[in-house]
Amino acid sequence: MKPKLVIYFIMMYWGAFALIATTVAMATMGSSLEKKAIYNNSTQHYFNISPRATTETKLTSQSAEVQLTKSAVVSTPAVLDCPQHSYVLAVWRIYLKNGTSCYISYKRETNSTERNCSKNMNWVSRPDQISALRLKSPEFSSEGIYMCSIAYARGTFIYKYNLTVLAPPEVSLTHTINGTAVCKAAAGKPAAQISWAQRGDYDTMKEMLHNGTETVTSIYNTTNTNEDEVVCIISHPAWKDARILNISLGRYNERRKDATMKILYSSLAGLLGILVLSLFIYAWRFFYGRQTDPTIMKSPETISARQSIQENELEPYATFVQVENMIYDKTGDFVQA
Structure with missing residues (x-):
């Protein structure tokens, strides 16, 4: 009986040990899964973007990187967000399509900022509170890559925007x-x-x-x-x-008909005016032209005028004949002498 009791107690001991080990392992696994879910949820909260943006997220225990596609409307202010952690360093690096680049940075330890970007790019407000970047008036030359790097205690967050500028027609x-x-x-x-x-x-x-x-x-x-x-x-x-x-289309059809009728009426009026003027000229030449010639021929003034013209035409010839006769008479007298 004693060996059986020993074996029984040994089996009970090992069974209890296995049960306790399994329970501890499951509890540990559940805790790690819960922490991972909480981390993922918080990360997703920071990575929440508009439906138009396409997101590619790479997560590790030390860093997270998000790639976004964002558009801005020309001459309309635009804001580029960045994770709002208790960071020690925030840096915006801008690489424009025209080949130029610049940066804006803030260091919490010294509460200092550095920059070489134009005034068109600046922090939304105080950089120690909000790390977002504001474009005052985006232009076509503002297109490029905008990258925000946040260094904090748990690692580094990086937001990388591919910015395009739209122009509404x-x-x-x-x-x-x-x-x-x-x-x-x-x-x-x-x-x-x-x-x-x-x-x-x-x-x-x-x-x-x-x-x-x-x-x-x-x-x-x-x-x-x-x-x-x-x-x-x-x-x-x-x-x-x-x-x-x-x-x-109704009023335009009416206007088209009205314009067509105006053109037609104007054309008819012009043709009618030309026809009336032609008839008037023809009648004037027909009636007044035939009455002028007989009147002039029968007028005494016209007859006297024509006689004077004939006399004027004959006068040089008569003068010539008289001179010739006088020469002839003088020549005859000279011969007789």
């Missing part, structure tokens, strides 16, 4: 007399997208401008549509909502 919708509607989005970056609510025949053209913007023009043929109005839809990344422009 100027939109217009007009209707011409020849039966076309012209929808235009001028000087946009990137090029705007234009569509029409109606199904029909239209052509879309793009024109690249010298400053990198594009003008998009869409011409819609309204002569084959039965709609009372046409609707142009313009979308662009700089806008949250698309721009919708509409124009009524």
Whole structure:
């Protein structure tokens, strides 16, 4: 009986030991998983970005890096966020597409800042409280890489932005007399997208401008549509909502008819005026021209005038004959003497 009791107690002892070891291991594993979940949740809180941004996160026990794609609207202030830890050093490094670079830094230990960037780039407020960067007036030359590095007790956070600058286009919708509607989005970056609510025949053209913007023009043929109005839809990344422009065709059709009738009436009036003037000239020449010649021929004044003209024409000849006779008479007298 005694050997059996010894074996029984040994088995109970080892069973209790195994149970205790398993319990401790599970508790330790659960605690580590909980800490990891809390760390991931806090990291995700710092990495929360807009739906448009694409995020690539690399996490280690010492550092975290986030790569973002962000856009700003030209001449509209923009803010680039950075993790808000109790950091000892914050540095913004900017590498622009035109080949230039600059930096802005803050050191908590000495409460000092250093920078060589333009005044267009600066801290949002006090750098010891907020490490975000503010672009006062983004321009096309502001495009590039903006990298924020935060050094703190647990490691380093890095936010890396690929910044692009957008230019919203100027939109217009007009209707011409020849039966076309012209929808235009001028000087946009990137090029705007234009569509029409109606199904029909239209052509879309793009024109690249010298400053990198594009003008998009869409011409819609309204002569084959039965709609009372046409609707142009313009979308662009700089806008949250698309721009919708509409124009009524009724008044333009009336204006086109009025213009056509005015041209027709003006042409008819001009032709009628030319015809009346031609008839007046012909009648004047016909009636007054025939009455002038007989009157002049029968007038005594005209007859006397013609006689004086004839006398004037005969006078040189008569003078010549008289002189010749006088010479002849003198020559005859000389011969007889």
